[in-house]
Amino acid sequence: MVTSGEAGIDGMDPAEARRVREAEQLESAKIVGVDTVEFLGMPDGVLEYGLPLRRTICGTVRRHQPEIVITNNFRDTWGSQALNQSDHIATGRATLDAVRDAGNRWVFHDQIEPRGVQGGSSPLALQGLERWGGVRQVWAASSPDGKHAVETTATFERGVASLAAHKAYIDGLGWEFFDPAEFLESGARQAGTRFGVPMAATFEVFDLG
Numbered sequence: 001m002v003t004s005g006e007a008g009i010d011g012m013d014p015a016e017a018r019r020v021r022e023a024e025q026l027e028s029a030k031i032v033g034v035d036t037v038e039f040l041g042m043p044d045g046v047l048e049y050g051l052p053l054r055r056t057i058c059g060t061v062r063r064h065q066p067e068i069v070i071t072n073n074f075r076d077t078w079g080s081q082a083l084n085q086s087d088h089i090a091t092g093r094a095t096l097d098a099v100r101d102a103g104n105r106w107v108f109h110d111q112i113e114p115r116g117v118q119g120g121s122s123p124l125a126l127q128g129l130e131r132w133g134g135v136r137q138v139w140a141a142s143s144p145d146g147k148h149a150v151e152t153t154a155t156f157e158r159g160v161a162s163l164a165a166h167k168a169y170i171d172g173l174g175w176e177f178f179d180p181a182e183f184l185e186s187g188a189r190q191a192g193t194r195f196g197v198p199m200a201a202t203f204e205v206f207d208l209g
Contacts, residue, residue, distance in 0.1 A: 001025060001037060002056070002091050007045035009172035014044075020168045028165040032158050049090040057091075057098035059111050062129040070139045070203075071095040079144030096138055096206060103133025139203040142187070146202030149195040152188055156199050160184055 005025075006018035022039055029037045040056050047053060061069065074092020077083055101107040111129045139148070152159060163180040164170075170178055188199035195202075 001039050002042045002053075003044035003047065003087065004039050004041070005044050005169065007043075008169055011172060012168075017168075021166075024166045024168060028162045031162040031165060032155070045087060047087045047090040049093050053090060053094040054098045054101055055108050055111075057095055058101040058108050059129065061099055061102040061135065062111060062132045065130075065132045065134060067134055068137050068139060069095060069099055069135055070141060073140055073143040073204075075140075075144055075204075077144065078142065092140055099135040099138060099208065102135065103131055105131040135208055137208060138206040140206070141201065141203055143202070143204035145204045146191075148203045148205045149191055149197075149200040150203070151192070151195075151197045151199065152201050153192070153198040156184070156188060159188075 004018040005021040006014040008021065009017045012020070025039075026037055029035075038060070040060065042053065042056060071092045072088045073084060074089045074095075075084060076089070105112055111127060112131060113127050140146070160181045163184060170180075185199075188201065191200040191202045192198050194200075
């Protein structure tokens, strides 16, 4: 998680919101079988595309060495008049660049220096890493330009329970009649219809070659 969502609950102080939302995220992840969640500590609500964000994501890619990186939709909209959030846009754009940065030993070279070398400027003290050029694709979830799909029929109920775990956040939005199942089902059934299955999640896939 690039941020901890601390600016996401209007009626809650950011320090308390950070604690609550991190706990809810850990529970949400556990429900769908994710046992490791990292919070990268970037500022919620005011992320900017640029070197600090690229550096943070690049260091994380170098540490975990994935072949596929999944980010959120970073187009201007969700395919309608609903505008996307600036944090999503900045993070997605930075992710595309960071996965390429990770494979270039001369970009954010201080992350590759042996631990203990003086002069490194990484804000997360990420040193002693190796360059990683093994990312083959970046997948942007829920992009309006998504042409790839993964069937979610068998796991849909776990997805609903995972979303419902964000209770404080949902309550903070003030959506009195919000139904996690209804919210997810509308998109999942529409995507499933496009791809010939009951329910699906869509992705825009960027092939890095």
